[in-house]
Amino acid sequence: MQQVFKRPQSLKDVQTHFCPGCHHGTIHRLVADAMDLYGVQDRTIGVASVGCSVFLYGYFDIDVVEAPHGRAPAVATGVKRARPDSFVFTYQGDGDLAAIGTAEIIHAANRGEDITVVFVNNTTYGMTGGQMAPTTLVGQKTSTSPYGRDKSKDGSPIRMAELMAQLGGVAYSARVAVDSPKHVLEAKKVMREAFGYQAQGKGFSFVEVLSACPTNWGMNPLKANARIGEEMIPYFPLGVFKKEEA
Amino acid sequence: MSKRLFVKGNEAAAMGAVEAGCRYYFGYPITPQSDIPEYLSRELPPLNGEFIQAESEIGAINMLLGASATGARAMTSSSSPGISLKQEGISYMAGAELPGVIINISRSGPGLGGIDASQSDYFQCVKGGGHGGYHIPVLAPNSVQEMYDLTMHAFDLADLYRTPVMLLGDSVIGQMKEALIPNPRPVRELPAKGWAVRGKSGAEQRVVKSLFLGDGELEAHNWHLHAKYQVMKEKECISEEYETADARLIVAGFGSVSRIAHTAVTMARAEGMKVGLFRPVTLFPFPEQALAQAAARAGKVLVVELNTGQMVEDVRLSVGAAAQVSFYGRPPGAGSLPSPEELLEVIRKNYEETAR
Ligand SMILES: Cc1ncc(C[n+]2csc(CCOP(=O)(O)OP(=O)(O)O)c2C)c(N)n1
Ligand code: SF4
Ligand SMILES: [Mg+2]
Numbered sequence: 014m015q016q017v018f019k020r021p022q023s024l025k026d027v028q029t030h031f032c033p034g035c036h037h038g039t040i041h042r043l044v045a046d047a048m049d050l051y052g053v054q055d056r057t058i059g060v061a062s063v064g065c066s067v068f069l070y071g072y073f074d075i076d077v078v079e080a081p082h083g084r085a086p087a088v089a090t091g092v093k094r095a096r097p098d099s100f101v102f103t104y105q106g107d108g109d110l111a112a113i114g115t116a117e118i119i120h121a122a123n124r125g126e127d128i129t130v131v132f133v134n135n136t137t138y139g140m141t142g143g144q145m146a147p148t149t150l151v152g153q154k155t156s157t158s159p160y161g162r163d164k165s166k167d168g169s170p171i172r173m174a175e176l177m178a179q180l181g182g183v184a185y186s187a188r189v190a191v192d193s194p195k196h197v198l199e200a201k202k203v204m205r206e207a208f209g210y211q212a213q214g215k216g217f218s219f220v221e222v223l224s225a226c227p228t229n230w231g232m233n234p235l236k237a238n239a240r241i242g243e244e245m246i247p248y249f250p251l252g253v254f255k256k257e258e259a
Numbered sequence: 260m261s262k263r264l265f266v267k268g269n270e271a272a273a274m275g276a277v278e279a280g281c282r283y284y285f286g287y288p289i290t291p292q293s294d295i296p297e298y299l300s301r302e303l304p305p306l307n308g309e310f311i312q313a314e315s316e317i318g319a320i321n322m323l324l325g326a327s328a329t330g331a332r333a334m335t336s337s338s339s340p341g342i343s344l345k346q347e348g349i350s351y352m353a354g355a356e357l358p359g360v361i362i363n364i365s366r367s368g369p370g371l372g373g374i375d376a377s378q379s380d381y382f383q384c385v386k387g388g389g390h391g392g393y394h395i396p397v398l399a400p401n402s403v404q405e406m407y408d409l410t411m412h413a414f415d416l417a418d419l420y421r422t423p424v425m426l427l428g429d430s431v432i433g434q435m436k437e438a439l440i441p442n443p444r445p446v447r448e449l450p451a452k453g454w455a456v457r458g459k460s461g462a463e464q465r466v467v468k469s470l471f472l473g474d475g476e477l478e479a480h481n482w483h484l485h486a487k488y489q490v491m492k493e494k495e496c497i498s499e500e501y502e503t504a505d506a507r508l509i510v511a512g513f514g515s516v517s518r519i520a521h522t523a524v525t526m527a528r529a530e531g532m533k534v535g536l537f538r539p540v541t542l543f544p545f546p547e548q549a550l551a552q553a554a555a556r557a558g559k560v561l562v563v564e565l566n567t568g569q570m571v572e573d574v575r576l577s578v579g580a581a582a583q584v585s586f587y588g589r590p591p592g593a594g595s596l597p598s599p600e601e602l603l604e605v606i607r608k609n610y611e612e613t614a615r
Pocket of ligand 1: 063064082
């Protein structure tokens with residue numbers, strides 16, 4: 014009998030702590046798949062951020078450095094500069110990357126650090142209980158936007174993948190979703206492409222992944238999954254926004 | 260063997276870092292320390308090192324965290340407002356037990372304050388600064404030679420104890436030029452960095468972190484850090500004494516003001532007063548025992564600082580009831596550096612009180 018599906022080698026054989034219907038687990042798997050593809054597990058150093066994904070080291074069988082909230086791109090810069098032969102990625106939420114860590118991500122990207130950034134956009138601060146994030150959609154109710162995000166006071170949700178594409182140092186920037194088998198397969202391809210840029214030393218790569226947070230959206234997993242296509246993708250279009258030629 | 264150079268304190272610290280094997284530097288411009296990034300931006304690239312002018316001091320300290328996590332010798336430098344921004348990262352490094360050197364050529368505050376020589380950040384540096392109740396070794400050079408020597412020492416302490424180490428100076432120490440003998444790095448046996456992340460390469464997974472959520476884990480970690488601080492207190496105190504053997508009054512001061520106090524003490528001796536100088540070189544660990552002994556012999560300590568009274572608290576804790584402690588402070592600002600004559604006058608007054 015032929016085995017057609019198995020756990021990526023870079024993932025540990027453990028259960029995750031993520032809530033039912035959370036997409037963090039699927040995204041972890043895609044990252045591990047890309048690592049396996051290039052055979053870089055043994056020289057990868059992951060940089061964990063502060064958010065629901067802080068336990069990166071519990072799930073990936075790789076060396077990991079934990080960064081302060083928002084600072085992962087700066088930590089990754091230090092790691093990569095000191096060990097240029099290593100494979101370095103950060104894994105950050107939208108509060109972490111697009112609010113408190115805005116300066117660090119913009120400048121690491123603009124310097125063209127040879128790292129890969131996985132950006133998980135779930136339109137909320139998952140870990141702290143569902144507060145408004147810079148990516149919260151206009152009108153979306155959260156625990157700190159009880160009347161819905163008000164564009165005139167809270168601003169508009171930031172489209173990070175498009176923003177990244179504007180920066181000279183960025184070689185690759187894309188947005189994907191994991192809400193359907195079709196989207197997961199596309200996301201897998203994009204994740205592999207992004208990691209491929211680093212594997213070939215071609216510079217900074219960025220993948221934004223639209224992700225469900227059923228717990229803080231107050232939805233069951235199915236409804237939360239459906240929200241990705243109904244509300245998020247219309248505002249956060251999927252696609253590759255920058256792809257520098259070799 | 261070594262030549263004699265005539266350089267600024269800031270340059271001497273940068274040279275000490277290079278001699279200590281530091282090849283990674285991350286910084287952000289701020290007066291009066293910018294000579295350090297300027298020097299290293301020139302000197303590191305030819306040595307296959309990396310210099311990054313970061314987006315902010317927050318960026319810089321986190322780059323240091325990342326480079327140190329790989330086991331490399333790395334450094335950042337700044338001045339007071341920038342050190343405030345670094346405190347989060349220093350706390351994370353202390354929690355994750357990461358070595359790393361931070362040079363603080365401090366200036367006056369609070370707020371934007373001014374760029375004059377000041378010792379108003381003693382509390383911030385010595386008592387933790389960031390959250391979580393940690394300590395880091397703090398070294399206080401008072402000459403260009405010590406800027407060089409103590410920077411090398413800072414790297415060794417950092418590796419020995421797996422801790423960030425701070426060098427605390429001010430514009431007097433950082434900007435003045437003096438003779439420097441750039442001695443080779445002292446040979447010291449240092450532990451292997453088996454904890455550093457390198458990519459697993461088939462070995463056990465290595466994780467550099469400061470999050471401890473398991474039952475009792477964080478408490479145990481805090482006691483472990485505490486035990487390290489106790490060892491530092493036993494082994495790593497450095498202080499300098501001048502004319503303290505028969506002194507009836509000990510003047511205590513660190514860094515730039517200790518230079519002025521030294522001159523004042525010499526002037527007092529010339530007038531026949533039995534006065535000595537005690538200079539803590541390590542502010543953490545504070546040289547409690549050496550000071551307590553000198554103070555007990557003399558009976559009185561006069562603490563001089565460029566602030567309204569910070570180190571004096573540690574002096575009082577050190578000497579207890581064994582000696583009387585008085586304080587003379589010149590808080591920071593343009594024109595607030597005391598002259599030797601001014602300190603001599605203060606010494607005279609305090610000395611007469613002891614004689615009565
Ligand atoms: C300096 C600092 N501020 C605030 C926090 C609290 N905090 C922890 S996680 C988090 C937000 C996480 O949200 P996000 O980055 O979107 O990740 P998610 O949990 O949604 O995956 C915040 C604000 C912190 N740890 N440190
Ligand atoms: S709170 Fe949200 S982001 Fe965090 S694990 Fe649960 S579903 Fe996922
Ligand atoms: Mg989030």
